[in-house]
Amino acid sequence: MTTYIALLRAVNVGGTGKLPMSELRAMCESIGFTNVRTYIASGNVVFESKLSEGSVKAKLERCLETYAGKRVGVLIRTGAEMVAILEANPFKSAAPDRTVAIFLDTPPPADTLTTASGRKTEEIAFGTREIYVHYKDGIGRSKLKIAAAKEGTARNINTVATLAEWATA
Numbered sequence: 359m360t361t362y363i364a365l366l367r368a369v370n371v372g373g374t375g376k377l378p379m380s381e382l383r384a385m386c387e388s389i390g391f392t393n394v395r396t397y398i399a400s401g402n403v404v405f406e407s408k409l410s411e412g413s414v415k416a417k418l419e420r421c422l423e424t425y426a427g428k429r430v431g432v433l434i435r436t437g438a439e440m441v442a443i444l445e446a447n448p449f450k451s452a453a454p455d456r457t458v459a460i461f462l463d464t465p466p467p468a469d470t471l472t473t474a475s476g477r478k479t480e481e482i483a484f485g486t487r488e489i490y491v492h493y494k495d496g497i498g499r500s501k502l503k504i505a506a507a508k509e510g511t512a513r514n515i516n517t518v519a520t521l522a523e524w525a526t527a
Contacts, residue, residue, distance in 0.1 A: 361437035362437070364434055390409075449481060466506050470505075
């Protein structure tokens, strides 16, 4: 049995994509995932499954599309990957609520930095399938746009830490 973390895109953010976490838990259980727990209302769910990462992603995306009537992007990581993402954070001395990991399905493209716009004081680094961003002046003030992040989803390091802890408990 593998512990997975599913990170949903654009759920309960800015009044869009409303999805009660109780519904998300029920969906995950209905498709055979076990030990299902959700964390905060932004679409974070930890569970166990015997399925591969690709199968978990496909099943959950189909279920969410049926529920929402539109595609809901899902990024999947194993518990071990989430721990490694937290440990690899290149901005460990920065405030965890001003640092995010942007989760992607694939490694960041080579042109990620050259195609980013609006960059001021933000620091950017790459992980395996993540882009780390430290927003020195705060996320709310930033005008940073990273084209490679369009199909990804960001979580601050506090959330990453909690999900890593839950996945290894």
